[in-house]
Every structure is written in C-alpha cells, then in structure tokens.
Amino acid sequence: MNVVYVVTVGLAGLIAAILGGALPLASRVGAAVALTWLSCGAGIAAAVSVLSSGHVISLSTTAILPLTGVTLVLNPLGALFVISISVVALASTLYWLGYASHGLDTRSASSALPLFVTSMLLVPFAASVATFLVLWEMMALTSLVLVLTDQSRREAARSAAQWYAVMTHAGAAAILLALILLSAHSGGQTFADIEAHARHLSGAVRGTIFVLALLGFGSKAGAVPLHVWLPKAHAEAPGPASALMSGAMVNLGIYGIILVGNELLGGGPVWWWLLVSLLGVVSALYGALYAATSSDLKRLLAYSTTDNMGLVLIALGASGLFGAVGRPTTAAIAMVAALLLLINHSVFKGALFLAAGAVQAATGTRDLDRLGGLMRRMPVTGVVFFVGALSVAALPPFNGFVGEWLLFQGLLHGLPTSNTSVVISVAVAVAALALTGGLTVAAFVKATGIGFLGRARSIEAAEAHEAAITMRLGAAALATLCLVLGLVPMLVLPAIERAAASAGRVSATSATGGWISLHLLGLRGVLAPSLLAGGLAIAVLVVIVIRRLTHRRSHAWPAVNPVEPWGSGRKLQTARMQYTATSFAEPLQRVFDDVIRPSRDLDVSHFVESRYYIERIAYHTSNDDVLERHFYRPFIASVRWWGQRARRLQNGSVHRYLAFGFVALVIVLVVVA
Amino acid sequence: MSFRFLYQTVVHPRKVVKDLGDAPTPQYTAATLHGSLQIRHVDAGSCNGCELEVTSAFAPVYDAERFGVRLVASPRHADALLVTGPVTKNMVEPLRKTLEAMPEPRLVISLGDCAHNCGIFNGAYGVEGSVSDVVNVDVHIAGCPPRPEVIVETLRGLTGR
Numbered sequence: 001m002n003v004v005y006v007v008t009v010g011l012a013g014l015i016a017a018i019l020g021g022a023l024p025l026a027s028r029v030g031a032a033v034a035l036t037w038l039s040c041g042a043g044i045a046a047a048v049s050v051l052s053s054g055h056v057i058s059l060s061t062t063a064i065l066p067l068t069g070v071t072l073v074l075n076p077l078g079a080l081f082v083i084s085i086s087v088v089a090l091a092s093t094l095y096w097l098g099y100a101s102h103g104l105d106t107r108s109a110s111s112a113l114p115l116f117v118t119s120m121l122l123v124p125f126a127a128s129v130a131t132f133l134v135l136w137e138m139m140a141l142t143s144l145v146l147v148l149t150d151q152s153r154r155e156a157a158r159s160a161a162q163w164y165a166v167m168t169h170a171g172a173a174a175i176l177l178a179l180i181l182l183s184a185h186s187g188g189q190t191f192a193d194i195e196a197h198a199r200h201l202s203g204a205v206r207g208t209i210f211v212l213a214l215l216g217f218g219s220k221a222g223a224v225p226l227h228v229w230l231p232k233a234h235a236e237a238p239g240p241a242s243a244l245m246s247g248a249m250v251n252l253g254i255y256g257i258i259l260v261g262n263e264l265l266g267g268g269p270v271w272w273w274l275l276v277s278l279l280g281v282v283s284a285l286y287g288a289l290y291a292a293t294s295s296d297l298k299r300l301l302a303y304s305t306t307d308n309m310g311l312v313l314i315a316l317g318a319s320g321l322f323g324a325v326g327r328p329t330t331a332a333i334a335m336v337a338a339l340l341l342l343i344n345h346s347v348f349k350g351a352l353f354l355a356a357g358a359v360q361a362a363t364g365t366r367d368l369d370r371l372g373g374l375m376r377r378m379p380v381t382g383v384v385f386f387v388g389a390l391s392v393a394a395l396p397p398f399n400g401f402v403g404e405w406l407l408f409q410g411l412l413h414g415l416p417t418s419n420t421s422v423v424i425s426v427a428v429a430v431a432a433l434a435l436t437g438g439l440t441v442a443a444f445v446k447a448t449g450i451g452f453l454g455r456a457r458s459i460e461a462a463e464a465h466e467a468a469i470t471m472r473l474g475a476a477a478l479a480t481l482c483l484v485l486g487l488v489p490m491l492v493l494p495a496i497e498r499a500a501a502s503a504g505r506v507s508a509t510s511a512t513g514g515w516i517s518l519h520l521l522g523l524r525g526v527l528a529p530s531l532l533a534g535g536l537a538i539a540v541l542v543v544i545v546i547r548r549l550t551h552r553r554s555h556a557w558p559a560v561n562p563v564e565p566w567g568s569g570r571k572l573q574t575a576r577m578q579y580t581a582t583s584f585a586e587p588l589q590r591v592f593d594d595v596i597r598p599s600r601d602l603d604v605s606h607f608v609e610s611r612y613y614i615e616r617i618a619y620h621t622s623n624d625d626v627l628e629r630h631f632y633r634p635f636i637a638s639v640r641w642w643g644q645r646a647r648r649l650q651n652g653s654v655h656r657y658l659a660f661g662f663v664a665l666v667i668v669l670v671v672v673a
Numbered sequence: 674m675s676f677r678f679l680y681q682t683v684v685h686p687r688k689v690v691k692d693l694g695d696a697p698t699p700q701y702t703a704a705t706l707h708g709s710l711q712i713r714h715v716d717a718g719s720c721n722g723c724e725l726e727v728t729s730a731f732a733p734v735y736d737a738e739r740f741g742v743r744l745v746a747s748p749r750h751a752d753a754l755l756v757t758g759p760v761t762k763n764m765v766e767p768l769r770k771t772l773e774a775m776p777e778p779r780l781v782i783s784l785g786d787c788a789h790n791c792g793i794f795n796g797a798y799g800v801e802g803s804v805s806d807v808v809n810v811d812v813h814i815a816g817c818p819p820r821p822e823v824i825v826e827t828l829r830g831l832t833g834r
Contacts (some may be wrong), residue, residue, distance in 0.1 A: 428768030566774045568747055569715075 002049055003058040006072055006125065008042035013118025020110030028110045029100040029513045035092045036114045040093075043121045047079035048088070051495045058127070068130035071190050077263070079125030080499035081255050084343050085124075087481070088247035088350040089117045091474040092240040095354050098468030101638065104238045109149050116142035129179045129189040133194060136252075140168045143249060146205065146241035147233045160232035167219055167229035174216030175256065178209045182264060191264060198265050206265055209270050213260035214279070215384040221253025222306040223313060223498050228628045231290070235301035235366065239357020239471075242298060246305045249348030251342055254312050261320065261614045262503045267650040270324045270421060277317030277425050281432040284310025288439035292446070293596060295581035295621050297356050297591035299365045300447055301349065307436060308345045312338050314405050314429050321426070322410075325419045327492035330410055333520060336493070337406035343492060344384040344399040344485060351478035355385040358467035358475065359451065363460040368447065368581035373456040377464040380472040382452045387479040391486070397533030399485035402518075408433065409525045440586075446584045455575040483637060487530045489518065582621065589623065598623040706752065708834045709741045712782070713751035713775070717768050717804065718794070719758025722818040723785040727757070730821040730828075737825045741832040748772070753780040753831070756804045759791040765801050770810050780831070783810045784824070786817040 016035030020028050024554045025649040050057055054076065062069035074082065096104065096113065104113075126132035147164055151157045183189040185205060186197030198206070219226035230250075234242050257276070261268065289308030294300040315338035322331035359374060359382045360366050375382035391398035412432050456462035466472070485492065517528035567573040589598055601620040649660075697699045716724060731735050731744060737756060745751050772781065783804040786792045794800050804810055814827045 563773060564770065566747065569770045569774075572768050 002046060003059050004047035005042045005049070005061050006074070009039050009046065009121050009125075010118065012036070012039035012042065013114050014120070016114030016118070016163045016211055017111045019422070020114055021107045023110075025105060029097060029105050029108070032114045034099055036093045036117050037090060039114070039118050040089050040120065043082045043086045047076055047082040049072050050079040051076055051083075054498065065130055065134065068128065068189060070131050071128035072122070072125040073127035074125050076495075076498040076502040077255075077258065077500075080343070080495055081124040081251055082121055082637055083495070084251060084346040085117075085120050085248040088244060088346050088478070089121070091242045091350060092247070092354065093117070093474075094477070095243070095357070095474030095597050096240040098471035098474075099239050099361060099370060102238065103150060103153075104240065106149070109207065109238075112142045112145035113241065113244075114242070116146060116481060116589045120244070120248055120252060124255060127191045129183045129191075132191075133172075133176060133179065135149060137172060139249065139252070140172060142166070142235075143233075143241065143245055146245075147237045149238050149241070150236065156232075156238070157236040160229070160236040162234040164229040167226065169214040171219035171226065172662055174212045174219075176216075178212035178216060178260060178554045179262070181205065181209050181212070181258075188298055191259075194264050195266070203269070206268060207272070210261055210265060210268055211275070214257060214272075214276065217253045217260070218257030218279060218313075219253070220256065221250050221313070222283070222287075222302075223253075223309060224277045224286040224306060225627050225631065227283065227287070227306045228625055228632055230306055231294075231299045231302040231625065234305065234353075235296060235298040237292075239354060239361065240474075242302075243350045243353035246302065246353050247346045250309055251346060254309065254316065254338070257313075257316065258503050261316075265293075267320065267323055270321060270419065273317045273320030274421060274425055275317075275326060276313055276320060277429055280310045280313030280315075280317055281429055282310070283307065283313060284436040285432055285439075286310075288436040288443065289592055290623070290625065291443035291598065292439045293585045293598075294443075295368045295585070297359060297368055297371070297447060297451060298353070299430045300368075300443060301356055304352075304440065304443060305345075305349060307440060308341065308349070308392070309437070311404070311433070312341045312345070313406065315341060315410065316432065318407075318411055318429065321422050325422055330413060332500060333406065333413075334410040335503060336496050337403060339408050339496045339499055340406055340489070340492070341403040343496070344391065344403045344482075347481045347485060348388045348398070348400060351384050351475055351482060352388035352392065353480065354471070354475035355381045355388060358471050359385075359464075361471075362464040362467060363458070365458070365460060368450045370458040371451045371456070371461045372454045372575060372578065373452075373461060374464060375452040377456075377461075378466045380476060381618075383465055384472075384475040384479040385452060386448055387482050391482045392671065393441045393444050397483065397486045397529060397536065399482050401486060402489045402527070402529055405436070405527055406520075408521055413520075413525070418498055442585075442588060450579065450581045450584060454578045457575045457578070457580070460590050482580055487533055489529060495520070534631060586665070596623055596626050597629075680709055680799055691795045691820055704830055705714070706741075708832050709743075709752075710780075710828065711743050711745045711752045712755045712828075713748045713753070713771065714755040714757070715764075715768055715771050716829055717756050717758045717764040717788070717807075718800065719785065721789060723745060723757040723787075726816075726818040726821055726824060727755070727784065730824040735821045735825050737828055738794035740808055740825065740829045740834045742828045749772040749776070751775050753782055754808075755782045755784055756788055756808075756810075759787045759794045759797075759800045760804055760807050761799050762801050763799075768804075768807055779787050780811045781808055782812045782814065782827075784814045785819060786815060789815065 012035045016032045016039065019035065020032035022028075023031055046057055056073055056075045058071075059072040060069065060071045064070045093113070100110075103109075116139060119142060120134050123132070123139060125133050144161055144165055148157060149163045151161065180192050182198060183645075185201050186194045188194065188197075201209075215226065219229075222230040234246050237245055259277075262273065284307050287305070287310055291300050291303040291307055294303060315334050319331045319334035319338060322334060353652045356366070358378065359371065362378060362381075362529045363371060363374075365371065375386075375438075387398065391400040394400040394404040408430070411426050411433070456464075467475075517526055517531065520524050565573065567577055589596065599620075599622050603616075603618040603620070605615045607615050714727065727744075729735060731742075748754065752775075754772055754775060756768065772779070777788065781804070783789060787794060788804045791797075791800055792804050812827065812831065814824055816823055
C-alpha cells in the first residue's frame with residue numbers, strides 16, 4: 001500500500017504536468033490542480049504512515065534512470081518535510097485556480113507548477129545520489145520556469161531568473177561535488193551505503209564534504225552571503241509560485257544540510273556547527289535588517305525568509321554543538337526547535353506570500369509606497385496578512401511564538417558547558433535573536449500598517465477588489481493553520497520528535513505534554529499556548545466589562561467616534577501626507593547606515609527666473625543589497641572583463657587555432673615526458 | 674519707560690508673580706483640569722501683536738508654565754484652543770478642523786480685542802468675523818494686545834494654581 005502512495009505522488013504529478021501542457025486553456029489549470037492535489041494527498045498519506053508506524057517506505061527500480069536506477073526511501077525526517085511541502089502546495093494550488101487568469105495559465109506555467117510541486121515532494125524520498133541530484137535539478141529548473149512567467153512584461157523577472165539560475169546551479173555544483181566525494185569514498189551511491197562508510201572517512205574529507213554541502217544547500221535556503229537570488233526570484237515569481245518557493249523550497253535547503261550533516265555523516269566536530277550557527281546569525285540579522293528597510297512587499301517577505309532560515313540554522317547549529325559536547329537533551333530540544341521553526345515558517349510565509357500575490361493581482365504593484373487602505377478593500381486578504389505578520393513576529397497565540405520560545409529555551413538552558421567557544425557562540429546567538437526579533441516586528445508593522453491600513457496612496461490601491469474566492473480560501477486555510485499550530489503545537493510535536501530522532505545524533509525525547517501544556521524534559525520549561533491565549537482573551541473581556549460597568553452613563557465603550565485624520569487643518573488632505581514605507585524605515589536605515597549603505601540623492605531645481613524659488617525637489621533613495629553591490633557586481637564585472645580578454649584569442653584565423661593546438665600538444669608531451 | 678520697569682526687566686530680572694486675589698471665575702472648573710492646561714494656539718488672522726504677548730507670557734519673565742499651562746504642538750494633545758486675531762476667510766475651515774481634532778472636553782480661549790470684535794479689521798473684505806462667530810468661545814482675554822500679566826492671570830484662573 002505504501003509503495004502505491006509513492007508511485008501515485010510521482011505519476012499524478014507527471015500526468016498533471018502533461019495535462020497542464022496539453023489541455024486547452026479552459027480546463028488545463030483545473031486538471032493540473034486536481035492531479036497535484038492527488039499527488040500531495042498521496043504524499044501526506046505516505047508521510048503519515050511513516051510517522052505513525054516508524055517504518056520507512058522504500059522503493060527501488062532500475063526502470064527509470066538507466067545505469068544508476070532510482071532509489072526512494074522515506075524516513076520520518078523526510079516525511080515531516082513531505083507534509084510541510086504538501087500543506088503549502090495544497091493551499092497554493094487552490095489559490096492558483098483563482099490566480100491563473102493573472103498570467104499563470106500558460107502551457108509552460110501549467111506544466112511547470114505541478115512538476116515543481118512533485119519534484120519538491122519527491123526530494124525527501126530520494127535515497128541515492130543520482131536520484132537526489134535529478135530531483136533537485138528538476139525542482140530548480142521548474143521553479144526557474146515559474147520565475148520567468150512574467151518575463152515578457154517585466155525586465156526585472158528576466159534578471160531575477162538569471163541570478164536565480166546562476167546561484168542555484170553554483171549551489172547544485174557544490175552539492176554535486178559533496179555527494180560525489182561521499183559516494184566515491186564509500187563505494188556506493190545509495191544513501192544507505194554512504195551512511196555505513198561515512199563514519200570511517202578522515203576528518204579532512206568529512207569537513208570538505210560538509211562545507212561544500214553547507215554552501216550548496218545554504219544557497220537554496222537563502223543563507224547570507226548566498227542569498228542574493230532569493231529577494232529577486234521570490235519577489236518576481238507569481239503569487240502561488242513565490243509561496244511555494246518561500247514556503248516549501250527553502251525548507252529543502254535545510255533538509256539537505258540535515259541530510260548530509262546529521263544523517264549521512266552522522267554529526268561532526270564543533271567547528272562545523274559553529275559555522276552553521278555563524279551562517280544562521282548573519283542570515284537572521286541581515287535578512288531582518290533588509291526586511292525592515294525594504295519598501296517592496298514581496299522583497300520584504302523574501303528577506304524575511306532569509307531571516308527565518310537564519311533562525312533555523314541557528315537552532316540546527318546549536319543542536320549540533322550540544323550534540324558534539326555531549327548534551328543530548330538540549331541537542332534534541334534545539335533540533336525540535338529547528339524543525340518546528342521550519343514548519344511554522346512554511347505555514348505563515350505561505351500565507352503571507354499568497355496574500356501579497358493577491359495584493360499584486362488586485363493593484364498591479366508591490367510597492368508599499370503606492371499601497372494603503374487595503375484592509376477595507378480586501379478584508380480577507382488583509383486579515384490573512386495580519387495573521388501572518390503576527391506569526392512571523394512570534395506573538396502568541398500564533399505559531400511563530402512556540403517555535404521561537406523553544407529555540408530560546410534550548411539556547412538559554414544550553415549555556416553552561418565547558419567548551420568556551422560553544423558558550424560564546426550561544427550567547428551571541430541569543431543576542432542576535434533578540435535584535436532579529438525587534439527588526440522583524442518593525443518590518444511587519446511597516447508592511448501591515450503602510451500596506452493595509454491608512455488611506456490608498458494610488459488609484460490602483462483605491463480601486464482594488466478582493467481576490468477570487470479560491471485565492472481567499474487558499475490563503476485563509478494557511479492563516480487558520482497559523483492559529484491552530486499556535487494554540488495546539490502538540491498536533492505536530494510528536495511527528496517532529498520522531499523526525500528529529502531519525503535525524504541521526506539526537507535520540508532523546510525532549511518535550512512531552514498533553515493537549516494543553518508543553519513540558520521540556522530535563523529543563524524546567526513549561527508552556528501552555530492555549531491557556532496563554534485563553535488568559536489573553538479573558539483579560540481583554542475583563543477590561544471590556546469593567547469599562548462598560550464604570551462608563552455606562554457617560555460614554556458607550558468602545559466608543560466609536562470617527563474623526564478626520566489631523567492634517568494641520570488643511571482643507572484638502574491627500575493620501576500623500578501619510579507615512580510611507582520609506583519614511584517609516586528611514587530612522588532604522590539611518591541607524592544601520594554603515595551596514596546597508598543606502599544611496600541617497602537630493603535634486604533641487606530652481607525656477608529660471610530666480611534661484612530663491614524652488615521648482616521641484618526630487619529625493620531618490622535605494623537600498624540595493626550591499627553584498628550584491630560590493631561583492632557580486634564587482635565579481636561579475638571582473639568575470640566579464642576576463643571574458644572580453646579571452647575573446648582576443650579567438651580572431652577567426654585558422655592558422656592561429658592550429659598554432660594553439662600545436663603549442664598545447666608540445667606542452668602536454670613535455671609534461672608527460 | 675519707568676525706572677522700575679527697567680530695573681525689573683534688565684538689571685534684576687525676576688519672575689513676575691502676582692497674588693491672584695479675586696481670580697476670575699473659571700469656566701472650566703479647576704477640579705477637572707487638575708492644575709494642568711495644555712494649549713494649542715491658532716493665529717486666525719492676527720497682526721501678531723497678540724502673538725508677541727503670548728510669547729512673552731510663556732517666556733522666562735512671566736513663565737506661565739509655572740502655573741501648569743503649556744503650549745503644545747498638536748490639537749490632539751490640547752485641552753484648550755487659544756485663538757488670536759479676527760477670523761479671516763481662509764482660516765475659518767482650519768480653525769473648525771483644529772477644534773474638531775481636539776479631544777473632549779475642550780475649551781476655547783479667544784485672546785485680544787480682534788478675536789472679540791474684529792477690532793480695526795472689522796468689515797475688512799478678507800475677514801469672516803470674530804472668533805465667536807465661528808466657534809463657541811468659553812473664555813475671553815481682552816486687550817489690544819493684552820498684557821502678559823493679564824494672560825497669565827486668566828490662565829491661572831483656569832488651572833487654579
């Protein structure tokens with residue numbers, strides 16, 4: 001039965017892709033969505049059976065890939081990822097039904113999207129090097145097609161796709177090298193063979209493999225400094241695709257790191273995990289900072305993805321560190337925190353990207369400085385975004401809170417160890433987490449406050465219409481899940497425990513609890529999210545009741561007394577007098593001026609008649625990614641320069657080419673002799 | 674200019690405090706204000722004579738802030754609106770909007786003779802009317818311009834300090 005599920009995942013996805021490419025416009029999206037749902041459903045069924053029984057599903061055939069064959073094994077860790085990807089995919093494809101008319105109903109898109117979902121679902125199944133790489137590459141290529149959807153209308157989409165293609169393939173090359181090194185040293189290409197031999201490799205080889213894998217998978221997860229593609233590609237991809245990329249695909253980057261670091265290599269020395277934590281701290285801070293200063297809604301969300309992946313990497317690094325210094329309980333808590341953060345991120349970032357896609361579909365812009373007042377025009381989308389923002393800001397009773405609480409517990413209780421570098425790095429990570437949390441709140445106060453509250457800053461925003469019913473349903477489903485997971489994290493916690501246990505080193509149980517409260521074993525941490533939410537609700541009720549009782553005579557409460565916004569008494573008030581996203585972020589940008597180095601430009605032009613009268617003032621500011629500006633662009637320029645030099649070698653003269661061949665031959669002969 | 678005035682302002686400047694004696698009856702009871710009055714000032718078309726005296730009343734010599742009175746930057750923060758000058762046609766709407774922007778309970782103080790009866794601007798083409806033609810006035814401070822002592826005295830009557 002279990003094998004049937006696995007075959008269904010692949011076959012349904014494949015048929016969905018074929019139908020999406022072959023059927024006429026009227027039916028292609030519907031058919032593709034239906035079959036993708038089938039594929040996701042089979043994936044969930046397989047994953048649930050693995051997680052509940054603890055038995056892995058395995059399937060091996062030589063019929064598909066010649067020479068190597070396909071090996072698929074689903075263990076609990078993979079099953080957890082399959083579930084998180086399926087959930088986002090179910091919501092995103094439902095949303096796609098409504099979004100299709102916004103340029104996502106072409107043959108290429110209708111074919112690429114199911115294939116993208118299926119390849120993501122199958123990556124955690126892959127259990128041999130060849131299978132893994134083929135599926136990984138399929139995932140990269142299909143998502144590249146989706147990023148290119150709007151390329152005929154927007155130049156930016158083309159440039160984003162170029163960045164994405166280069167970065168993802170550079171990452172794939174690093175992964176390829178790591179996996180080939182592994183299989184070459186262990187005499188087999190299935191993960192089972194590798195796992196059996198990897199422990200006996202020398203430290204240097206293991207270290208090289210881990211660093212290569214960390215770079216490759218880190219670039220997929222958007223870890224700084226390999227993140228440059230992410231804010232471009234995630235922003236340019238159409239709504240459902242960006243939700244899938246940010247909510248599901250980045251997870252697989254983390255999956256890869258756990259796969260190589262914990263499962264295949266079976267854990268490593270302290271410096272590996274210090275490197276992971278460092279990557280996490282830098283990503284979290286950098287992502288949060290850019291999210292707080294971006295004024296493009298989807299770019300903000302994309303940077304927030306980098307930020308959240310940073311948190312996951314910190315947790316993962318902490319888990320490895322505690323494992324390496326012999327504190328299995330804390331290691332288990334940190335691993336559970338990493339996986340819980342990942343799952344939560346999938347859900348709330350999926351919801352946020354779907355809501356942002358709805359905003360873009362309704363207004364045609366992602367620029368926060370041109371939005372505003374959407375809560376009234378698009379109430380469902382607005383509420384979904386609001387819930388997502390509360391979750392990402394880690395406020396109870398939403399799911400982000402539980403994950404971050406667990407991470408803080410793990411880090412704070414993990415402090416007393418004898419290893420100085422571990423103690424220092426954990427302390428730094430806690431400080432970085434605190435700053436990140438603050439910056440994230442600023443970013444999402446800005447996104448919600450400027451984008452959805454206030455008054456519309458453009459005609460498009462003022463005339464926006466609520467999204468189609470399927471779009472609202474898809475986004476609202478994920479938002480509801482944010483609340484459910486925030487109130488009852490125990491729904492997923494046993495599954496996460498099992499997955500964390502299967503991820504190699506950590507085997508201790510870390511957290512238990514009934515439906516109400518969550519106890520951390522070995523620590524004195526207790527959290528009861530539903531009681532917390534109940535208390536919050538009761539407190540609000542008590543305040544309302546008291547106000548009603550004491551203010552019965554004079555004022556009804558809550559008093560509704562609409563007044564005009566204060567605009568210095570001007571007769572004509574325009575929406576331009578409100579705070580904009582740029583002005584909201586300006587103080588923060590000023591504080592971090594030395595880090596992000598934004599370019600500012602003030603043009604003042606005077607009237608010809610007198611320079612005492614100003615005709616117009618133009619203020620330009622841009623905060624391009626500082627790493628892109630100071631590292632990637634110079635690098636690209638130098639590559640281009642060398643490319644131009646190299647062209648001189650080719651002048652079309654056959655004689656010269658013959659001379660090259662002759663010289664090369666002589667050199668080879670001399671060297672060989 | 675009397676010697677005493679020169680002595681008091683230049684040679685030995687001292688804050689002016691008068692015994693209130695019979696204070697004007699406050700419209701706004703001192704109890705509701707709790708000894709603190711936040712004022713938003715609007716110039717509805719004044720010649721700026723009154724502004725000079727208001728500035729003086731809040732400057733170090735008379736220092737009305739000692740008695741719990743402050744000038745604030747936004748009507749959202751204010752208990753009282755202080756209006757000077759006749760209300761010009763262009764200022765009718767902003768004056769109303771400023772009053773609407775203030776939280777209740779609120780108080781309107783008109784300052785100077787022009788605010789009361791338009792003074793020499795009475796009947797001028799740009800003038801709509803006196804302050805009481807536009808908004809309800811609770812307290813009036815007379816004078817052209819009123820002396821700082823008078824301003825401070827009236828405000829003290831309101832704060833009760």
